[in-house]
Every structure is written in C-alpha cells, then in structure tokens.
Amino acid sequence: MNKSADTEHDLNTLIKNRWSPRAFDPAAKVTKAELEALFEAARWAPSSNNSQPWRYLYGIRGDATFGKILENLKPNNARWAFRASALAVAVARTKKPDGTVEKTGQYDTGQASAYFSLQAQHRGLSVRQMAGFQPSIAEALAIPADYTPMAVIAIGGRGDAALLGDETLHAQEVSIRTRRPLAGIAHNGEWSADFEV
Amino acid sequence: MNKSADTEHDLNTLIKNRWSPRAFDPAAKVTKAELEALFEAARWAPSSNNSQPWRYLYGIRGDATFGKILENLKPNNARWAFRASALAVAVARTKKPDGTVEKTGQYDTGQASAYFSLQAQHRGLSVRQMAGFQPSIAEALAIPADYTPMAVIAIGGRGDAALLGDETLHAQEVSIRTRRPLAGIAHNGEWSADFEV
Numbered sequence: 001m002n003k004s005a006d007t008e009h010d011l012n013t014l015i016k017n018r019w020s021p022r023a024f025d026p027a028a029k030v031t032k033a034e035l036e037a038l039f040e041a042a043r044w045a046p047s048s049n050n051s052q053p054w055r056y057l058y059g060i061r062g063d064a065t066f067g068k069i070l071e072n073l074k075p076n077n078a079r080w081a082f083r084a085s086a087l088a089v090a091v092a093r094t095k096k097p098d099g100t101v102e103k104t105g106q107y108d109t110g111q112a113s114a115y116f117s118l119q120a121q122h123r124g125l126s127v128r129q130m131a132g133f134q135p136s137i138a139e140a141l142a143i144p145a146d147y148t149p150m151a152v153i154a155i156g157g158r159g160d161a162a163l164l165g166d167e168t169l170h171a172q173e174v175s176i177r178t179r180r181p182l183a184g185i186a187h188n189g190e191w192s193a194d195f196e197v
Numbered sequence: 198m199n200k201s202a203d204t205e206h207d208l209n210t211l212i213k214n215r216w217s218p219r220a221f222d223p224a225a226k227v228t229k230a231e232l233e234a235l236f237e238a239a240r241w242a243p244s245s246n247n248s249q250p251w252r253y254l255y256g257i258r259g260d261a262t263f264g265k266i267l268e269n270l271k272p273n274n275a276r277w278a279f280r281a282s283a284l285a286v287a288v289a290r291t292k293k294p295d296g297t298v299e300k301t302g303q304y305d306t307g308q309a310s311a312y313f314s315l316q317a318q319h320r321g322l323s324v325r326q327m328a329g330f331q332p333s334i335a336e337a338l339a340i341p342a343d344y345t346p347m348a349v350i351a352i353g354g355r356g357d358a359a360l361l362g363d364e365t366l367h368a369q370e371v372s373i374r375t376r377r378p379l380a381g382i383a384h385n386g387e388w389s390a391d392f393e394v
Contacts, residue, residue: 008236012315186239
C-alpha cells in the first residue's frame with residue numbers, strides 16, 4: 001500500500017513515503033542487531049549542548065519486556081500493537097542532575113525518535129508511535145522520576161490491513177494521509193492568524 | 198569539511214552526514230520558496246492524533262523578522278547566527294484549546310524540526326538549532342501564551358570555519374562529533390545502569 005504524501009513541495013523519499021501503520025505482520029521478526037541499527041540513528045540526533053536526553057527501553061516480541069510494554073498500552077493500542085516485532089518506550093530526561101528542568105528534554109527526544117523512524121523506513125521497516133499508554137509503564141520498567149516516558153514505538157513489517165479485523169481501524173489504515181496546509185505551520189513574519197485555524 | 202558520524206552501525210547518508218555548523222556562508226541566500234520546501238518536510242512529521250502542534254516563524258536575512266529573532270538570541274549565538282541565510286523559531290503548542298496540557302506538544306515539535314533538518318541536508322543546506330534565546334522572543338513575535346518557543350533554527354550554506362574569528366568557536370567547528378555509546382541510550386529490558394553514566 002502506497003501512502004506517499006501529497007506534498008506541496010518535492011520531498012526526500014524517506015520523509016515522503018513514511019507513514020504509521022497499525023497492521024503489522026505477525027510473522028515478521030526483528031533481531032536485537034537490527035534494532036540497534038535503528039537506535040544508532042537516534043544516537044546521532046542533535047540536542048541542546050549535546051545533552052542527548054533520550055533513552056529507549058525495548059522488548060522483542062516474545063520477551064518479558066515486550067509483554068510489560070504491551071500490558072501498559074491503552075486497550076485501543078494493545079489490540080493491534082501485539083503484532084509488532086518490537087516495542088520500545090521513548091523516555092526523555094526532564095530534570096537535570098542538579099534538579100532543574102531539562103527544558104529541551106522532550107523536544108530533543110522527539111528528534112531522536114524521528115531519526116529512529118526514518119532509519120527504520122530506510123531499512124524497510126515501519127514504525128507507529130503512541131502516546132496512549134498507562135502512567136504505570138514507568139514503574140513497570142523502573143524508569144526514574146527524573147525521566148518521562150513520551151511514547152511507545154511499535155516497530156515491524158507492514159501487514160495486510162485485513163489483519164486488523166475491525167472496520168474503523170481498517171478505514172484508518174487505508175485512508176489518505178492529511179496535514180494542515182503549509183501556511184498553517186510556517187510563516188515569514190510574526191504570529192499568523194492561519195496558525196490557529 | 199566532512200564530519201560524517203563514526204557510527205557503530207550503518208546509517209542512512211542524510212543522518213550520518215548531518216551536523217550543526219556555526220560558520221555560515223554570509224554570501225549564501227535562500228528564497229522563501231526554498232524554505233517552504235523545508236517546512237513541507239516538517240509538515241509531514243507524525244504527531245499524537247495528528248494534532249500537528251508545531252509552528253514556525255521565520256525571517257530571511259535582511260528582513261524585519263530575521264532582525265527580531267537575531268536580537269533575541271543570547272550573545273554567544275548572535276555572534277555567529279547573523280551570517281545564516283534564514284532564522285526560524287520552532288514553537289510548540291503546549292496547551293490545548295480546552296486549557297489542558299498538550300502532553301506531546303514539545304516531543305512532536307522536535308520530530309517536525311528533525312524532518313526539517315534532514316530535508317535541509319537533502320537539499321545541501323545546513324541547520325543549527327539553538328535553545329539559547331531570550332524569553333522575550335515570544336513577545337517580539339506575538340506568540341500566544343498557549344505556545345512555547347523551543348528552539349531557534351539557523352539555516353544556510355556552510356561557510357569556512359575561519360569566518361568565526363574566535364579560537365574556541367573554531368575548535369568546536371572542526372572537532373569530531375561525539376555521542377554516548379549505544380548502550381547508554383538503548384536497552385533490551387528495563388532501566389539500565391548504563392543510562393546514568
């Protein structure tokens with residue numbers, strides 16, 4: 001299924017063709033080495049003062065960590081994410097060692113996850129990120145209080161939309177990708193009324 | 198100057214070769230159309246519920262907005278950023294229209310800026326992001342209270358490191374890029390002691 005973005009300007013192929021499926025192939029497997037090759041991309045993201053405030057905990061389908069992450073997803077995500085080859089939790093350092101706020105912790109972690117996702121696309125793997133998880137995921141994975149779980153990332157091979165076995169999910173899977181118009185996110189000048197439409 | 202990352206695993210060329218210069222070519226120019234082609238990449242980043250909480254205000258060297266952004270940089274950034282072809286402010290929606298916190302606003306905006314940066318790399322342009330700006334930048338650009346400026350992004354053509362005219366800046370410009378080891382950011386399992394080293 002090709003869901004190449006209908007762009008207003010020419011785009012790099014990885015960015016143009018990436019999208020976030022829910023239908024993962026339950027037979028597809030990824031190895032630890034293959035996942036490490038994706039985290040290598042996250043590793044090289046930029047960050048404020050090169051602070052690298054991102055951490056990733058991951059499980060491979062069948063292992064205990066995969067089970068713990070899956071258990072802590074909200075039901076509307078768990079019902080499809082169990083087919084992913086791996087699940088990772090993106091964690092941002094939100095407090096510095098001296099107790100002050102790490103202002104760019106979340107922003108920089110988002111960048112690292114973007115690099116991760118595009119590297120996955122480069123390797124022919126798909127990624128879907130979810131904010132829909134239970135706060136209990138922090139305790140389940142022994143994440144310290146100075147760090148905040150930002151997203152769970154499902155990684156795997158794309159499967160047939162029919163796998164989803166649900167009409168609404170199926171419709172979302174095959175729908176065209178949409179975005180705000182360019183004028184709604186970028187403006188040469190100060191704040192634009194188009195930003196709030 | 199080639200500052201290709203010394204990676205533990207093979208990486209996509211854009212990610213491998215991207216780095217954040219301070220020496221921008223003062224003769225290089227970018228047009229509004231060229232910048233819009235970069236914001237197009239930000240536009241297609243993923244976000245929680247497709248909320249797209251990112252906004253970018255930008256100025257092109259010589260225009261009023263460029264001047265306003267430059268004035269609101271901390272001096273250690275202003276002293277090199279004036280040579281950039283354009284300056285943009287990445288702004289995250291951090292409060293929803295209903296007044297509740299937009300939990301993934303900063304994280305998702307980081308992703309959009311990562312897509313922007315890699316698209317710039319794809320077009321042969323360089324980007325450096327800065328968290329070092331004055332809070333007054335919000336008022337200068339009429340950014341509403343529900344939105345938080347996260348970074349200023351310098352965009353342009355790479356210049357000679359000698360332009361920087363300062364020994365420390367020059368040394369930073371030509372230094373090798375470094376990152377935490379992979380085990381310090383990604384772990385198959387729960388929280389790792391390597392994450393805090």
